[in-house]
Amino acid sequence: xxxxxxxxxxxxxxxxxxxxxxxxxxxxxxxxxxxxxxxxxxxxxxxxxxxxxxxxxxxxxxxxxxxxxxxxxxxxxxxxxxxxxxxxxxxxxxxxxxxxxxxxxxxxxxxxxxxxxxxxxxxxxxxxxxxxxxxxxxxxxxxxxxxxxxxxxxxxxxxxxxxxxxxxxxxxxxxxxxxxxxxxxxxxxxxxxxxxxxxxxxxxxxxxxxxxxxxxxxxxxxxxxxxxxxxxxxxxxxxxxxxxxxxxxxxxxxxxxxxxxxxxxxxxxxxxxxxxxxxxxxxxxxxxxxxxxxxxxxxxxxxxxxxxxxxxxxxxxxxxxxxxxxxxxxxxxxxxxxxx
Amino acid sequence: xxxxxxxxxxxxxxxxxxxxxxxxxxxxxxxxxxxxxxxxxxxxxxxxxxxxxxxxxxxxxxxxxxxxxxxxxxxxxxxxxxxxxxxxxxxxxxxxxxxxxxxxxxxxxxxxxxxxxxxxxxxxxxxxxxxxxxxxxxxxxxxxxxxxxxxxxxxxxxxxxxxxxxxxxxxxxxxxxxxxxxxxxxxxxxxxxxxxxxxxxxxxxxxxxxxxxxxxxxxxxxxxxxxxxxxxxxxxxxxx
Ligand SMILES: Nc1ncnc2c1ncn2[C@@H]1O[C@H](COP(=O)(O)OP(=O)(O)O)[C@@H](O)[C@H]1O
Ligand SMILES: [Mg+2]
Numbered sequence: 001x002x003x004x005x006x007x008x009x010x011x012x013x014x015x016x017x018x019x020x021x022x023x024x025x026x027x028x029x030x031x032x033x034x035x036x037x038x039x040x041x042x043x044x045x046x047x048x049x050x051x052x053x054x055x056x057x058x059x060x061x062x063x064x065x066x067x068x069x070x071x072x073x074x075x076x077x078x079x080x081x082x083x084x085x086x087x088x089x090x091x092x093x094x095x096x097x098x099x100x101x102x103x104x105x106x107x108x109x110x111x112x113x114x115x116x117x118x119x120x121x122x123x124x125x126x127x128x129x130x131x132x133x134x135x136x137x138x139x140x141x142x143x144x145x146x147x148x149x150x151x152x153x154x155x156x157x158x159x160x161x162x163x164x165x166x167x168x169x170x171x172x173x174x175x176x177x178x179x180x181x182x183x184x185x186x187x188x189x190x191x192x193x194x195x196x197x198x199x200x201x202x203x204x205x206x207x208x209x210x211x212x213x214x215x216x217x218x219x220x221x222x223x224x225x226x227x228x229x230x231x232x233x234x235x236x237x238x239x240x241x242x243x244x245x246x247x248x249x250x251x252x253x254x255x256x257x258x259x260x261x262x263x264x265x266x267x268x269x270x271x272x273x274x275x276x277x278x279x280x281x282x283x284x285x286x287x288x289x290x291x292x293x294x295x296x297x298x299x300x301x302x303x304x305x306x307x308x309x310x311x312x313x314x315x316x317x318x319x320x321x322x323x324x325x326x327x328x329x330x331x332x333x334x335x336x337x338x339x340x
Numbered sequence: 341x342x343x344x345x346x347x348x349x350x351x352x353x354x355x356x357x358x359x360x361x362x363x364x365x366x367x368x369x370x371x372x373x374x375x376x377x378x379x380x381x382x383x384x385x386x387x388x389x390x391x392x393x394x395x396x397x398x399x400x401x402x403x404x405x406x407x408x409x410x411x412x413x414x415x416x417x418x419x420x421x422x423x424x425x426x427x428x429x430x431x432x433x434x435x436x437x438x439x440x441x442x443x444x445x446x447x448x449x450x451x452x453x454x455x456x457x458x459x460x461x462x463x464x465x466x467x468x469x470x471x472x473x474x475x476x477x478x479x480x481x482x483x484x485x486x487x488x489x490x491x492x493x494x495x496x497x498x499x500x501x502x503x504x505x506x507x508x509x510x511x512x513x514x515x516x517x518x519x520x521x522x523x524x525x526x527x528x529x530x531x532x533x534x535x536x537x538x539x540x541x542x543x544x545x546x547x548x549x550x551x552x553x554x555x556x557x558x559x560x561x562x563x564x565x566x567x568x569x570x571x572x573x574x575x576x577x578x579x580x
Contacts (some may be wrong), residue, residue, distance in 0.1 A: 066426040067579055091428040098426075104417030106354055118346045119427040161423070 017079075018168050019044050019199040020065065027060050027073035034060040036223040037074070039107075044168075045196055049214030050203035057223040058203035059099050062173050065201070066096045079168060092120070095162035099173040101155055105147025109138060110158055112146060113164055119163035132160040136190060159190055166293035170194060172202040176209060188213060244288055247297065247304025248275040260298050264290045343429045345475075348444065351411070355445035358513050360410075364403055365449050370489020372399055376456050380463060390547040392456060397543055400487055401516055405445060405508030408491020409501045411438045412570065417499040421574075432571045438566055439492045446484045450477075472549035479546025482559035486539070487512055489566035496570040515539045 020042040027035040035057040042048045050058045063069040066078055067087045074191055077282060078090040096126045110129060117125040133139045136156040146157060155175065162170055175191065176184045191213055194200050204210050210217050211231055219227040219234075227234055256272040261270050261279055266287045267278040281287045288305055295302045355361045375395050412435070415421035424434050457473060494507040519538030521531050535541075540563075542555045 063422070068422055068426045088428045088430075091426060094426070096423065098419060098422045100419050101419075102423055104350075104354075104420060106357060107350075111353070115346070115350050116423075116427070119343065119424070119429055121428065293514050 007314040015172045017044050018042070018077075019046075019079055020048075020076065020201065021254075022061075022065075022076045023074055024060065025064060026072050027057075027064060027069060028072045033072075033223050035064070038220075038223070038225055039074075040218055040225060040228060042199055042201055044199055046216060047191070047195055047200040047202070047214050049210035049217045050201065050220055051207065051210045051217050052203075052220035053204070053205055055222075056205075056220045058205075058220060059173055060223075061220075062096075062098075062171050062201070062203060066094055066171060067091050083152055093168045095165065095167035095170045097158045097162045097170075097175060099177070103146045103154060103161075105145065105158060108143050108145055109133070109149070109160075110142040112157065113160055116161040117164045122165050128164050128166070132163045134324065135193075136160045137164065154178055155179060155183065155187055156190070159187070163194075167198065167200045169201070172200065173230050174203055174205070176204070176206070242281050242286070243308050244279045244281060244291055245304065245306040245308060246272075246277045246279055246291060246302070248277075248295070249301030249303045251275050252298075252300050256298070257300075261291060264294050267291070343433040344437040344440060347424070347429070348440035351438055351441025352444050355407070355441065360406070361445065364406060365452070367405060368399055368449060369452055372396065372453065372456070376459075380460065390544070392453075392460070393479065393544065393547045396450070396453060396480060397483060397516075398538065398565055400483060400514050404446070404487035405482065405494070405505050405512060406530050407442055408439075408488050409495055409505035409508055411442060411492055412495040413498050413501045413504040416577075417501075425574075425578075430576055432567070435492060435496070435567055435571045435574065439488055442488050442491075443485055445570065446488060447481065450480060450484065467501065469549065472547060475549050475551050476544045478551065479543055479555075482546075482556065482563075483539070483543050486559045486562040486566070489563040489570075490515070493566040493570045493573075496573040512539075 018041050020040070022038060022040050025035055026033055027037045038057075038061060040048075050061070052058055060069065064071050065078065065083060067083055067090065070084065078093050081087075081090040081093070083090050107115070111134065112134070113129045114125055117128050122128045130139075132144055136159055138153060138156050138160060141153060146154060149157065159172070159175065162172070172191065176187050181188060188209065191200065191202065202213065205281070214231065216230050217234060218225050250273045254270075254277075257273075257277055258270045261267050261277075264287055266281045267279055268282060271278045271280075279287075279291060286307065288307055290303055292305055376392070379395070380487060386517055412421070415424065421434075425431060490511055491504075492507045494511060495501075495504040497507070498504050515537070516539045519535055519541040521535035521538065522541060524531070526532075542558045545552055545555050
């Protein structure tokens with residue numbers, strides 16, 4: 001099969017070498033673990049999303065990966081370099097945009113990017129700064145003070161500094177937080193353009209954002225990864241597969257219907273009776289044609305055939321479902337926010 | 341080393357483009373110039389560096405905390421420190437670079453005081469001795485270095501510039517006046533010891549043209565001790 005037509009981006013990524021390897025990472029603030037025994041791997045060229053409600057531990061994890069916070073226990077490697085013992089080598093490979101986009105308001109865009117390029121040891125700084133400024137379309141504001149820019153432009157400057165040394169790995173902590181819808185779209189487009197050349201780890205509490213941008217999603221809740229899969233896989237796994245609704249023109253005995261459909265490849269469960277059945281099929285096996293053929297082949301009038309996928313939003317809500325009503329409401333609010 | 345220079349260069353640029361720095365520079369020259377004028381018109385005026393030295397020292401006690409208070413506190417408040425410290429740069433290089441940038445800015449300000457020295461040398465018949473002048477400027481530079489390092493230290497413990505500046509002035513004043521203990525005439529070892537930690541005696545020694553290595557070592561120890569402490573404080577603030 002042609003790589004470009006491969007439906008699952010994660011399986012493409014899985015062939016690359018590992019860029020981030022996290023093993024049992026744990027971080028305490030005082031007696032409370034903010035991140036507890038987290039392990040995952042991100043491969044070269046992948047866009048991996050860290051999805052979770054506020055306070056889940058996304059920022060804490062990213063700060064450990066970038067060498068800002070020392071882990072309490074566990075290890076992580078960036079392209080094979082240990083983040084504690086080989087921190088400088090690991091840092092050289094990373095471009096990082098912290099959560100609140102900290103910048104120096106008293107510097108001009110161009111001066112600032114030169115400064116960051118120099119800190120990261122870029123040789124041809126002039127060319128590198130030109131390249132990233134045009135990449136994020138900020139060239140026309142090169143000589144403006146950062147403090148005078150709008151939030152959207154500042155966010156672009158923040159992304160530009162993360163790219164200026166052409167890092168293998170880009171870590172973006174909630175890159176669209178606090179922007180207006182148009183700015184959000186622009187930033188998402190920028191991130192989407194990074195696909196392929198770089199490995200990207202981004203965090204978000206907004207579900208559609210993760211769905212839109214990421215090849216693979218790690219759902220994190222209270223310091224632990226509660227689910228990890230491709231967007232498609234995650235949905236399928238939680239729902240136990242896709243469901244096909246079958247509507248008939250007349251009543252058919254459930255036993256006959258079950259006997260007929262059980263023969264169809266991929267069918268795992270048949271429920272319902274009379275003129276309405278729900279057929280559960282294995283993930284990513286669209287068995288609608290085969291089901292239709294089986295139904296019609298038995299001489300039953302087929303009037304409705306619907307494939308219903310669980311949305312990732314359902315998955316997210318279910319996985320992060322909280323014990324208290326208050327927390328549940330909060331989780332709901334973030335998934336409803338901004339459907340773009 | 342190049343990382344230190346990179347950080348220092350940015351810092352120097354920030355100083356030269358900040359209003360506060362030029363306010364400080366203007367105040368320093370006006371205030372210093374006024375006192376200087378009053379002094380050289382007074383009957384007991386002598387063509388030595390001693391009075392100038394104590395004049396600049398006193399002004400510096402207030403100028404350096406003002407200059408240094410922003411250095412680390414503001415980066416911690418705004419979060420820019422996170423980007424610095426996740427760049428392939430060691431923590432001590434960041435601290436050192438910040439201090440060096442401020443030191444360079446302050447030295448450039450001190451260079452302006454050469455005009456006072458020039459006036460003084462023209463007023464006296466035999467001119468100023470080169471020896472005391474050079475040693476005085478060495479003392480001045482060492483004092484600037486130490487006071488700024490103290491300011492970097494107080495700037496590392498807080499996210500608030502105001503708190504950092506206030507702590508800085510207090511610390512500097514206390515250290516400066518510890519030397520006064522020498523004048524109470526006590527022979528107790530601890531009094532001598534504490535007085536020896538004071539800034540002002542070590543500093544004033546440079547005025548007479550002799551360079552005592554103990555004074556030099558005192559200032560260098562103070563400077564690098566403070567920078568070392570500031571680095572450790574930044575590290576432990578992240579560890580919590
Ligand atoms: N500096 C800190 N000191 C104490 N607790 C912290 C600190 N930073 C974060 N936390 C706590 O750790 C948990 C995870 O926070 P964080 O990593 O910022 O989550 P997220 O980025 O997913 O919103 C939260 O409960 C938060 O209150
Ligand atoms: Mg966060």
